[in-house]
Amino acid sequence: MTTYTFTREIETYKQADVVIIGGGPTGTAAAISASRCGKKVVLLEKTAQLGGMGTIANVSVFMPIGNVTGIYRELIAEMLAESLPAGHDESIAPQYSPFLMRHYMNEKMKKEKVDVYFHCEFIGTIQEGSRIKAVIVSTREGLRAFEGATIIDCTGDARVAIEAGVPYTSGRESDGLTQPMTLMFMMQDTGKPVTPLLPEGCYDYQDVADLPQGRRLYWEQNNDGSLLVNMSRVKANGAKIEDSNYAETEALRQVFSIAYYLQKTGFENYALTHIAPQTGARETNQIVGRYTLNEQDLTSGARFRDVVAQTNYEIDIHSPDAKKTTDERRIDGYDIPYRCMVPEAFDNLLVAGRSISATHVAMSSMRVQATCYALGQAAGAAASLAIDNGCKMEDVPMDNLHGILQDQGVKFMK
Numbered sequence: 448m449t450t451y452t453f454t455r456e457i458e459t460y461k462q463a464d465v466v467i468i469g470g471g472p473t474g475t476a477a478a479i480s481a482s483r484c485g486k487k488v489v490l491l492e493k494t495a496q497l498g499g500m501g502t503i504a505n506v507s508v509f510m511p512i513g514n515v516t517g518i519y520r521e522l523i524a525e526m527l528a529e530s531l532p533a534g535h536d537e538s539i540a541p542q543y544s545p546f547l548m549r550h551y552m553n554e555k556m557k558k559e560k561v562d563v564y565f566h567c568e569f570i571g572t573i574q575e576g577s578r579i580k581a582v583i584v585s586t587r588e589g590l591r592a593f594e595g596a597t598i599i600d601c602t603g604d605a606r607v608a609i610e611a612g613v614p615y616t617s618g619r620e621s622d623g624l625t626q627p628m629t630l631m632f633m634m635q636d637t638g639k640p641v642t643p644l645l646p647e648g649c650y651d652y653q654d655v656a657d658l659p660q661g662r663r664l665y666w667e668q669n670n671d672g673s674l675l676v677n678m679s680r681v682k683a684n685g686a687k688i689e690d691s692n693y694a695e696t697e698a699l700r701q702v703f704s705i706a707y708y709l710q711k712t713g714f715e716n717y718a719l720t721h722i723a724p725q726t727g728a729r730e731t732n733q734i735v736g737r738y739t740l741n742e743q744d745l746t747s748g749a750r751f752r753d754v755v756a757q758t759n760y761e762i763d764i765h766s767p768d769a770k771k772t773t774d775e776r777r778i779d780g781y782d783i784p785y786r787c788m789v790p791e792a793f794d795n796l797l798v799a800g801r802s803i804s805a806t807h808v809a810m811s812s813m814r815v816q817a818t819c820y821a822l823g824q825a826a827g828a829a830a831s832l833a834i835d836n837g838c839k840m841e842d843v844p845m846d847n848l849h850g851i852l853q854d855q856g857v858k859f860m861k
C-alpha cells in the first residue's frame with residue numbers, strides 16, 4: 448500500500464471559544480448551551496442541514512427516555528407543544544416533521560447566536576502538545592482552519608477524536624459488528640388507489656417473514672396522512688467506506704421493495720413520497736474515555752456523582768448480523784457520567800453524543816436523540832467552564848457544571 452504525506456499552508460477562516468463539529472442533536476444542543484454561557488461558538492456541519500440522523504436520515508421520532516428536561520424539553524415546548532408533559536420525569540415519544548425540524552434548527556441557531564457553517568466537513572486536527580489548536584475543514588472554498596479554545600466532537604462517529612489519535616472501539620466486543628443501517632422513508636395517503644411500482648433489481652416480498660426486519664414498523668402520528676417507515680435493514684458499519692457504499696444501494700433496493708409490499712398489504716392509497724438523503728447509522732465508533740458505560744450500569748440503575756444525562760430507554764439492539772431479530776430489554780433508568788465524554792490525552796477535547804465511551808450494549812440504550820441532546824448540552828456547558836477556569840476538560844468542577852445545567856433548566860431525578 449502506497450502512503451503519501453500531504454503538506455499544505457491553510458489559512459484560518461474563523462476563531463471561536465468553542466468549535467463544535469457535527470450539527471446533530473448533540474452538536475446543536477452543545478452549541479446552544481455554550482453560547483448561553485457567553486461563548487463564541489462555531490458549529491460545523493458537513494451536510495446542508497442540522498438535526499443529524501433526525502433529519503438527514505429522517506429518524507423523525509423521539510424515543511422515550513423518562514426525563515424530558517433541558518434543551519430537549521425546550522425543543523418539545525417550542526416545536527411539539529401538544530406533547531410536552533407536565534413534569535420532566537415523564538416519558539413521551541412524539542413524531543415530528545423532519546422538514547420543520549430542519550427549519551426550526553436554523554432559526555434556533557440564529558436566535559442563539561451560533562455561527563453555523565454548512566458544507567464544512569472536518570478532515571484533520573492541528574495539535575499543540577495535549578491541545579487541539581484547530582480543525583481543518585473541507586469547505587466550499589477549499590481547505591480552511593477553524594481555531595478553537597475548546598473542541599467538541601459531535602460527529603456521531605468520533606471522527607475528530609479518531610483523527611487526533613484517541614483510541615476507540617467499534618461494534619460488538621465479540622466480533623466488531625455494529626447495529627445494522629436503515630434507510631427511512633415516507634409514504635403519503637393520496638385518497639385513491641396508487642399503482643404499486645417495483646423497480647428492476649428490487650425484491651418481491653410475499654410475507655412479513657420475508658421483510659428485512661421480519662416485522663412492520665412505522666408511525667402515523669402526524670395526522671396528515673403521512674407514514675414514516677423504519678423497515679429496511681442492512682448489515683453495515685456506517686463509518687466504513689465499503690460498508691457505506693454497499694448500504695446506500697442495498698437499502699434503497701429494500702425501500703422500493705418495502706413500499707411495494709405495503710402498497711399491496713394495507714396501504715393501497717399510499718405513494719412513496721420521500722426517501723431520506725442518507726442511510727441512517729445506529730452505531731459506528733465509541734471512544735475509549737475516562738469511564739466506559741456498560742451493561743451492568745444500565746441493568747443495575749447506576750448513579751454517578753458526575754451525572755450529565757439520565758435515561759430509562761431500553762436496551763435496543765437491531766441484529767448486527769442483520770437477522771430478523773431485535774434484542775429489546777426494559778430497564779429502570781441510569782445515569783451517564785461526564786467522564787464518558789472525556790478522552791485521555793487531550794486537555795481541550797470532548798466527545799459527545801452516540802460515540803461516547805460505552806460498550807455495544809450500553810450504547811444501544813444511550814444512543815437515542817433525547818439523550819444526545821442532554822449530553823450535548825452538558826458538553827457545551829463543560830467546554831465553557833473549562834475556558835473560564837483555565838482547566839483541562841477532565842478537571843471541570845462538577846458542582847459548577849451542575850449549577851450551570853440547573854440554570855439552563857436541566858433537572859435530574861434523585
Ligand SMILES: Cc1cc2nc3c(=O)[nH]c(=O)nc-3n(C[C@H](O)[C@H](O)[C@H](O)COP(=O)(O)OP(=O)(O)OC[C@H]3O[C@@H](n4cnc5c(N)ncnc54)[C@H](O)[C@@H]3O)c2cc1C
Nearest residue numbers: 469471472473493499500510569603629727728800801816
Ligand atoms: C435508522 C435509525 C433509527 C433510529 N431510531 C430512533 C428513534 O426512533 N428515536 C430516537 O430518538 N433515536 C433514534 N435513532 C438514534 C438517533 O437518531 C441517533 O443516535 C442520534 O441522532 C445521534 O445523535 P448525534 O448528534 O450523536 O449524531 P448524529 O445524529 O449522527 O449527528 C452527527 C452529525 O455530524 C455530522 N458529521 C459527521 N461527520 C462530520 C464531519 N466529518 N464533519 C462535519 N460534520 C460531520 C453529520 O452530518 C450529522 O449531522 C435512530 C437511528 C437510526 C440510524
